[in-house]
Amino acid sequence: MSTIFRLDSSIRAVGSQSRAVASTLEDAVREQVGQLDVIRRDVGVFPLPATAWAFATQALALGVHSAPKARGERTADETTAMALATDLADEMLAADAYLFAVPLYNYGVSQHAKAWIDLLITEPRFSVKVPSPIAGRPAYLVVARGGAYGPGTPREGWDHATPWLRRIFEDVWGLNLTLIEVELTLADVNPEMASLRDLAAASLGQAHAAARHAGEQLAKQWMASPAHASTPA
Template identity: 55%
Template sequence: MTTIFRLDSSIRTEGSASRAVADTLESSITEAEGPDTSVVRRDVGLHPLPNDVWSTSAFAGFVPELDRTAEQVAAQTLAADLADEVVAADVVVVATSLYNFGVSQHLKTWIDTMITDPRFAPGSETVKGKPAFLVVARGGGYGEGTPREGWDHATAYLRRIFEDVWGLDLDVIETELTLAEVTPQMAELRDLARQQLAESHDAARAGGRSVTLKLRRAA
């Protein structure tokens, strides 16, 4: 049986491009892997982690186990639960949006809390080589030659964490101009936005098929 861990961090449900592309990716994997495929979901966009869980869990690591407060024990238990979800998965899917040129605070809290678990601390190799996907949606255009080239301060950071710190075998699927449909000033970019979104769905379908081949070879 194949287990997919999927994390969503968009604060939108209706009209969320990151969720839609992740849906296509998930469907591609489940269709190829068959009915025994299970999906473990964590939606930090709709159900954020407590704001203080990271700091509480982090400081608990410097306190002898018997001296930890109830709050510290609860925070470390939650961190372990988050880590368990990723460790148990065969494929990891993280879908996110660019917010204010940076990482979603909800996704950042999840990452920071995960790192307080020793299995995901820098230097660990718990999930090294595990196939993973990062689905990124950006409301505007940030590509080479655009006025906001270099303003995306999220994707490079997420690559650093997922690839270099955790060692995941990462595939990134990106789409831009996702706000064109609802922003009058971007009306002339709508055709390009639709093309980019279609290409992202195509990439998700191809990625899903590709990862199933990896899983079968590894079996």
């Protein structure tokens, strides 16, 4: 059975377009392959503890004799944080592909997604100092933005999240990343953006079409692989 790891980071459980587009991709894969195992980590609705990264970092600090801290030197909070980092790493390693749904908040990365990435990087297997254990695996980044940030728009260059996320997913972890973008998601609820609603609808439609196509292509790739062919449907 093929496995997808899915990360959701929208603070909205209902009405989130990043979630909706990600679900289109997930459903497209499932329709083709039948059985699909999805490992879900919803940091938008169920955030990681805000202190976890700091405690995990402290757990990796130097202890006595200028050597890395032994397990017995770690505090209870540090031990808990490192255990959570291990869980996050295990989830990633158990997947064959990755689906990240990350909205743009205040021109930057969702704090919930950032906390997840920061904590995961403290785990030795996902450290920036070692080769990525998931390099080459397919991944999909669904980005939802309330406004427009493309070339020629008033806020061109204000999206400080997507380039950073690509740096982590592509350059640090070596994933084979496909970017799926939807913009103007606030047009339906912001009267000042009423004139942009047709453009918003077109952007959303294109994102769902791109997600469906990506899901179908991933499914075809899996169906053609000997490993999948030997797995009962």
